[in-house]
Amino acid sequence: MQTGNAVESADFFTHAELLPWIVLLPLLGAAINGLFGKRMSKGAVTFFGVGSVVAAFVLSCIEVSRLAELESGALASTLWTWFSSFELHIDIAFSLDQLSAVLLLVVTGVGSLIHIFSIGYMRSDEGYWKYFSYLNLFMFSMLLLILGKNLLVLFVGWEGVGLCSYLLIGFWFKDMPKAEAGQKAFVTNRVGDLAFLIGAFILLFYSQGTLDFHELKQTAASMHTDQPVELTIVCLLFLVGACGKSAQIPLYVWLPDAMAGPTPVSALIHAATMVTAGVYLMVRTNFMFSASETAMTVVAIVGAATALMAATIALVQNDIKKVLAYSTVSQIGFMVAAVGVGGYVAAVFHLMTHAFFKACLFLGAGSVIHALHHEQDIRKMGALKKKLKVTRWSFLISCLAIAGIPLFSGFFSKDEILFTAFTTSHWGADPKMYVFGMLLLAAFCTAFYMFRLYFLTFEGEYRGDKHTWDHAHEETVMNIPLMVLGFLAAAGGLLGLPHFTHAHFLHGWLQPVLGFVKGKAPDGTPLEFIQVGGENAFTYVHDTNTELMLMGLSVLVAAIGILLAWRLYKRPASELPKAPVDAWWHRLLSNKYYVDEFYDATIVRPLRGTANLLHKVVDVGLIDGLLVKGPAKTLGKIGDGLRMFQNGDVQAYATVVVVGMAAALFFIV
């Protein structure tokens, strides 16, 4: 059976020798800057740091165009055998299929732009070389994650991005809270990784020692019939892993703190790329998730609940980056919910558009913070449209995109998620209306808090000190990425036009990965299915009237949110509404539902207490005090008594020895 798989794999994959170089180039950049950066000029650091990523982007374009020309299958490249022990066999290998191609272009493309932006943002930092070394190391890990041909290579990237996130959040490590935020991110991620690993171990048992995605499809199919419970457990464990990386309930607490890192890092890692890895993992293993109705229901609820909860917290935040951080948590919730209702294409689509508009928003925030000498409180901003023109326009476009205003990118991807939630059934169950309802509410909050942010930052009156205002300015090297991302945030949605237009490019592009089967309902409505083991797992209804109706509804919701924000926050400083800080709901939201406090009381402090208790009571007290020293003291006393026998008389000793040995032999024989 295994050899059969191998033969089939060989037919499926076309060798691609450039693939490893896409991954290796950023690693080389990281190594050069890490080892010699300190002694190199800034120009040289920039050349290797930015150049390696741009080169990776160019190579990615070449390989993706090769993939597009293939009639079937995918590209792959195997470097060496990593693990080999009896049945276990895992290679260091990369593959590029239609799904990884989307992420590859987004990550290297947006990554390049953010690297360019960083040239300006980090120019005066003494750790300039170190920054680019870490950032390149991150790109390397992220590319491993995307291009990994098996689950374990993906996991190397998965943990690698966690490490880089740790290093970059704590980049200014002399500040203790920043170092603490980095540690919190790493440890919370590790909780998710723990689940990921257990899932992989269980899967490895049923998969005959392989973790290759292509071969796991057969494992999932056989588990679906023979071990459905185990399959559900594996899916749920992967979900927990995804929750750690993608900051979903209950593991989202690290992401807001992660804003301690430099802002381009927030744009790259904590908005556009790393945090969407959980979504990627679930879409990558869609053949497992599709099979389990229980797991998918949990995925949908976790995603929808996170989308709504984070959106409500974002309503009351006053730090420009914190608003965007909670917005990111919420938007990834949309993607996870999309996976949960079977909208794999919608999830990938939203992942892509989100990468465009959220990277743009974060870089815009970076531009604002850079201009205002590290001011992050939006209550001390205002009227910045006069000073930061490019930032303002790109920020506005991105706000329109995330709010879901027609023709901007977010509109198409979010509507597709809502449409899928509204109409798709899984294993014959009714569509998950509650998911639709929660997401619609979250969409309303999104429109409101994003425009609250926009109006307070760029419109109205300036509320900070005059000196800062006078010096506020933009930089060209930072403006170019903003313009490109602003354009993508506006136009990126064209890759996934609504189904009734029959011009959904992404849907067709991902067909080889997801394997949609077309069909028709009795009344003639076009249907599509995703099948597991020959049965229809997901049933998609492409009903034009419903699609149009839902679009109207979501545009209405977004418009109300924007108008409400306009009325409340586009005012002179004196007339701005005072936040009802004493209201119970405001306290609840601004304290983020007290989740951090809850974890502190139930996990962090008990862990510390147990550790101290075990050390003092069990180790020093019980084992050492009672069991080790107790007998030692007793022995000491006995020894005092026995000393009288030790009189130095060798003949007496010999007698005792002989008698003793004889006695011993007597008993044995």
Place this chain on the structure above:
Amino acid sequence: MEGSHLLTLVVTLPLVGAMLLAFVPKEQETAHRAIGATFAVLTFLLSIPLLTGFDATVAGFQPDYRVSAEWIAAMGASWELGIDGISLWIILLTTFLTPIILIGSHSSITKRVREFTIAMLVLETGMLGALVATDLLLFYLFWEMMLIPMYLLIGIWGGKERRRATIKFVIYTIVGSLLMLVGIIFLYIKTGETGAPSFSYAAILEITLTDTEQIWLFAAFALAFCIKVPLFPFHTWLPDAHTQAPTAGSVVLAGVLLKMGTYGLLRFALPLFPHAMGEFSPVILVLSVIGIVYGALVAYAQGDVKKLVAYSSVSHLGFVMLGIVALNGRAVEGAILQMVNHGISTGALFLLVGIVYERRHTRKISDFGGIGASMPVFTTLFIIVTMSSIGLPGTNGFAGEFMILSGSFFDALPLSPEAADGTLVSSSWAMLMLVMSIIATTGVVLGAIYMLSMVRRVFFGPIVHEANKSLKDMSLRETLVLAPLIAFIFIIGLFPAAFTVPMEASVAKLVLDTRPAVELARDAERYNLKPQVANETHALGEIRVAKGAK
């Protein structure tokens, strides 16, 4: 060189060096260091052919390297040495670490250099001898030979409370090894029942023991080994020994001496007494997993960097023990690999702690803080080793933990296998193994917590102590000493297959020889279910049950 003499040469060369040193006048410290390093490096170079000439297809001891000569013929004890896939990497680890330790002690050991070098070389012979001896009396001789230099290392070059630490170390170790001696003598007498009494490993393997005899003998052997490992709750000598020992002592202790316990289990306790191993398996399993969690939690409570690393050893060795009790091919290979990994990573951690101790003469975490700014290279290396210690994929720590844990899950599944008549059989061992494997995996999170908390408090934040502002970064010598260890962190992490393939034949033989008896004793439900062939292949990790039945 004639293969059959190579092992003898490797084992005795350090001892020859030690004897030579005794004739060099006391004052010539440079000569002492040079001779010590030369002999250690020579031993390492001589051990390389053991690897290059290693025949990975041979199960059991390599015939080319077998040594057998008369020793105490009257007692049936002989100079019998052998190397197989189980001992290969630990032997190389020993010859690899000793020169690093000797060169690394250049500035930390300044008094009685000659005696120190002699002790280290004698210790190396003891360790190597114990790893290659295939005569039980000879093994015991080398086993005890390790004790004395270690005792001296702590007692002469140790810290303030070295007396207490040495006493604890000696009492613990002696209690264990005396019982083992009684067991060895019993086995010796037993061999006399069928032929000439002999201490030879092969002869002792031949004898049949009743179940009761196995249990008592296993208890005697295993206690000695479990104290060395150390398995919870026999571990309290370790933190004291580590903190009081000089850097060299800590490195050799963590690097090789602890592995003697796990090696002894694999070489002697398991193959000689498989039934008893099966009976004790639940206890050892639970204690290993307690060790993983307990060691990690107590490490978290430490205010002394060296003590923290010492407790982390308890946690890491718990993983090795878990791999041994899981007893399938993958888990055992993982356990052996993890022995080597722990030697490299923890050895490197102790060297790093020693480097900063030489500058500040303190190991208290609260005396540091912010030194990432004053010692950037040191910090970078420390973080790399930390990542290896907490098992980041791509480093050696992950390779070992992954194989052990996936192997232990392999042993636990399927939870309820199907009998031929279609009924589901529940196995209490499988249930226990599953629960323990899950708890063991949490070690992945706990490791990150205690290591990163320590890293943060030592390296990050503002500098609060004036003395930390002007700390000198790594010197060239210090960097060179650490470089090979750092290199192996990545080499093993990226190419673990190169290390496990030579083990495969020997591990397969070990598992196939012992697993049936072990499984019958610990998990009769599943043992009786499967045809023997299925049992064997499952033991290696080659097939799945229940699938064929469907």
